[in-house]
Amino acid sequence: MAGMTAVYRRWIARCAATAGLLVTVVALLLAPAGPASAHAVLVSSSPNSSAVVPAAPSEVVLTFSEPVRQVTGKIRVIAPDSSRADRGEPVFDGAVVTIPVDPAGARGTYLVSYRVISADSHPVSGAFTYSVGAPSTPPVDSGDDSRADPVVGNGIKVAKYVGYAGLALLVGPALVLAVLWPRRLSRAGPARLAWVGLGLVALSTVATVWLQVPYTNGGGPFDVTGTGLSGTLGSTFGAAHLVRLGLLAAAVFLLRPLFAGPVGRTDLVILGVLGTAALLTWPLSGHPAASPAPAVSVVVDAVHLGSMAVWLGGLVMLAGFLLRRADERELGAILPIWSRWAALAVSALLLAGTVQALIEVATPSALVDTTYGRLLLGKIGLFVLVLGVAAYSRALVRRRTAAGRPAPVRRAIWAELAITAIVLGLSASLVQTTPARTAVSDTTGGGESGYFSATLTSSLYSLQVEMDPAERGNNTVHLYAYDPDNRPQPVVEWRATAALPSAGIEPIEVPLLPLTDNHATGEISLPAAGEWQLRVTVRTSDIDQATVTATVPVR
Structure with missing residues (x-):
């Protein structure tokens, strides 16, 4: 009777998971289609x-x-x-x-x-x-609150980081428990870790959708209206995140028996389908879906993300559980298999990352001329470092003897995890950064252009400076002032000049148009390439003002 009850429960779990998958697939089919583009200009x-x-x-x-x-x-x-x-x-x-x-x-x-x-x-x-008829004093748009609070932009990056970490903590335990976990060991610890990972992914998904509203409409993290939320949920971005939540809910029905003991092949296949579908929701709501080759970018990004989750999640399981609990005989069987898995995951990461870089960067110069490219170079450098540590730990696995516990292997794995945690942070920033292919594209002239962005700090305020295209000829300058608490800083008067001392060009005044209390824009024609000195003076009251200077590389 107990056996029949277990079979019945397993059948119910499979049906629930399959139903959840069907619902989310239908949601994807009905979701509004997004055009193959990104960062419109x-x-x-x-x-x-x-x-x-x-x-x-x-x-x-x-x-x-x-x-x-x-x-x-x-x-x-x-x-x-x-x-x-x-x-x-x-x-x-x-x-x-x-x-x-x-x-x-x-x-x-x-x-x-x-x-x-x-x-x-x-x-x-x-x-x-x-x-x-004739020009007059430009009006001010007092209702323009078009720039989101910096807390919102940073909050989205943190939420995405939490989601990546949660994905690794969910995939690693699930995979190891399904294939490599010794039967004699308790599954309670890995199960708790996996539930934490699932919770982090769900929390990240909800937080990202919530913050997307003020990120889209402008405002702080609590400037969320029903209309704004409805609009976000009705977009492709919102649909992808709702699908992710649905897939997570469907997976719960099959994860519970897996965390309790070994399950059949059918359950593992359904879990694999659910996991693959969930992975696709990340690229479908970001840059890959809007790349010049969306089908390729979406698949490649999903492979990249899945390989990361397998690798990091497996490392956490090894360092946190297997290397401490498994005996020498069990480790002798587990570590060689894991070593092959890790090599395959890293190879997939490298291949997928290369394809991503070719699509998103487009030109070699964009690697050094854009924020996206420089973040990508930092990620590559750290990845090379972590590969060195990984090669060292793989060598330790091959040389491991029967004497003692593999403490050196555990230390090497923790080093891998520490470095890859930073890589995840760069990845969270990359997905919120204008792709290099867009940042260097000159939509008005068909040639290449740069883009300059920097945050300057004084005792009174911080100033975000943006210049586009940062090349000889006409350029647009945007200035955003914030107080020390990162709130919009009302400005009484703006003044700015640009000079190129190396070419003997004296300061040129930048005519500025205030758009809001803390946002001004202006147009300036720069006659030569070089390291231009942009000097901005901001007066915040009748007596308080401060000047900041930025060096802008102009091509």
Whole structure:
């Protein structure tokens, strides 16, 4: 009778897991399809930026480098008297956004501010002016809160890091318990570790969806509305994260018997299918789904992520449990098998990472000229270091004798884990960084361009400086001021100059247009390449001001 009850429970678990898989597959099929693009850039506008037109247009047209999605209420046209000149909702047609405006508008300068969403879920914002009849003092968009709180951006990186760590802690115990775990040893410790890993993945998924709302719409971590949350959940990004939660829930039914004792091959096959489907939700909600070769990028990224989870999770199981609990005979059987697994996982990591780099970086110069490329170089350097430690530990496994416990192997494995923890941190930053292929693309001229971004600190404020394209000719400068607590710092007056002392070019004033209390933008034409000195003075009150300087490499 007990045997029949166990069989019945196993059948129920399989049915529940299969049903969960079917539901999530249907959700993926019904989810809105995302275009193959990433980090859209404004290519052109009508009227053109800084243009003077004889009569007020009936619409403003924005053309981006690729299709974009709407952020409700984040596209505005501000009249010279600071009133709203746009009429009705903008119309999105792929990469073209049409904004109806009042054709009877007054003479003077108008401000167009926008915030849209690229296919890889990252917001893109900007602003420009045009004038009707003759230029006037540019208006200020007092309702523009288009920049997310830095806490939100950093919070997303932390959430993604937690998710990667949780995935390794879930996959490692599940795989080792299914194939390598000695029958005589208790499964309680690895089971607890796996449940912690599953909880971290679920927590990371929920936190990422929550933070995506203010990241998309602008604001702090608690600026989440029902409309914003609904919009996020209705996107491809939201659908992928909901699918992940569904797959985790379905997997629970099969993980419970696995953590209690050995299970049949059918259960392991279903778990493998669930795990593979879950892995695909990471690339489907990020850069890979929006790359020039989305099908290849999604598969490669899933392989990369899965190999990482197998390798790191297996290392945790070895260092935390097997090397301390298994006897010499058991280790003699386990370690050679694990060594082959690790070699296969590392080979898959290298191959998948190489393909990813070729797609996302595109050109050798982008490795050193972009933030994405430099982060990738740091990741490669650490990965080479961890491979050296891994080779040392594999050699220890091959030379291991029957005398004593393999303490040197355990120390080498802990060293691997410590270095790879840093690699995971870089990976979490990479997925939130503009891909190098986009950062170096010049959408207006078809050539290559750079992008400069830096955070400068004074006693009064920190200043985020962005210059695009950071090359000879016309450049756009964005300045964002924050107080010491990383909250937007209201600015009374902005002043900026750019000079190239090596070429004898005296400081050139950068005309700045305040967009919000803490955000100003400006256009400047740089006549020569070199190390330009950008000097910014920010006055925060009648008596308080400070000046910061950045060295901007211009090509």
